Amino acid sequence: MSAQIKSVVESLMQAFMDENGFELVDVEYVKEGSNWFLRLYADKEGGIDIDDCGRISEFLSEKLDENDPIPTAYFLEVSSPGAERPLKKVQDYYKAVGDHVFVTTYESFDGLKEFEGKLLSFDEQTIEIESGKKKHAIPFNKVASARLAIVF
Numbered sequence: 001m002s003a004q005i006k007s008v009v010e011s012l013m014q015a016f017m018d019e020n021g022f023e024l025v026d027v028e029y030v031k032e033g034s035n036w037f038l039r040l041y042a043d044k045e046g047g048i049d050i051d052d053c054g055r056i057s058e059f060l061s062e063k064l065d066e067n068d069p070i071p072t073a074y075f076l077e078v079s080s081p082g083a084e085r086p087l088k089k090v091q092d093y094y095k096a097v098g099d100h101v102f103v104t105t106y107e108s109f110d111g112l113k114e115f116e117g118k119l120l121s122f123d124e125q126t127i128e129i130e131s132g133k134k135k136h137a138i139p140f141n142k143v144a145s146a147r148l149a150i151v152f
Contacts, residue, residue: 005029008069009040009060016059017042022052025081026088029074036074038064041081053078087146093122102149103129105142112136116149 006027017024025041042048042056057078064070087093087101096119103115115138117131127143129136 002029005038005070008067009038009064012063012067013040013056013060017056020055021045022048022056025092026086029070036070036072037077038070038074039077039079041079041086043081043085048080053080083148083150085148087148090124093119093127093140093146096146096148097122100149100151101129101146103127103138103146104144105138106144107142109138109142110134110136 006029009027009029010024013024013027016022021044023043025043026039027041028037028039030037030039040056040060042053044052057076060078061076064076084102085092087096099119100117101115101119105113105115107113109115115129115131115136117129117136120128120130120135122128122140125140127138127140127146129138
């Protein structure tokens with residue numbers, strides 16, 4: 001059901017997001033304790049602010065009321081993906097080339113399942129990360145998760 005709700009929300013929001021210069025980064029529908037949460041993460045060039053989140057939330061609330069795709073009570077949250085933004089779509093990886101990233105894999109490569117460093121390249125088949133003085137070429141289909149990472 002979670003994947004279906006995510007798909008419905010994405011289709012309800014895509015035109016609005018495009019028309020207003022927003023990027024739909026991710027949608028989550030998760031249960032935490034006894035409560036359900038519908039979370040929408042959005043961004044735009046130059047960053048998203050609280051007023052933008054409010055506009056998106058109002059629009060989504062109206063669309064959800066009209067379509068009623070969620071049968072249970074839930075909390076709606078709209079926010080920025082944050083500084084450690086997840087890399088979900090192919091274009092996210094292209095944008096992140098040159099940035100510091102944290103990547104986990106489904107299986108070990110070079111004896112590791114976690115990699116942190118500069119994303120050197122991405123070609124939809126392989127990601128190349130430089131960690132210290134070592135470079136790692138990781139098959140893209142083996143990436144479990146990836147996000148931007150803050151360097152301290």
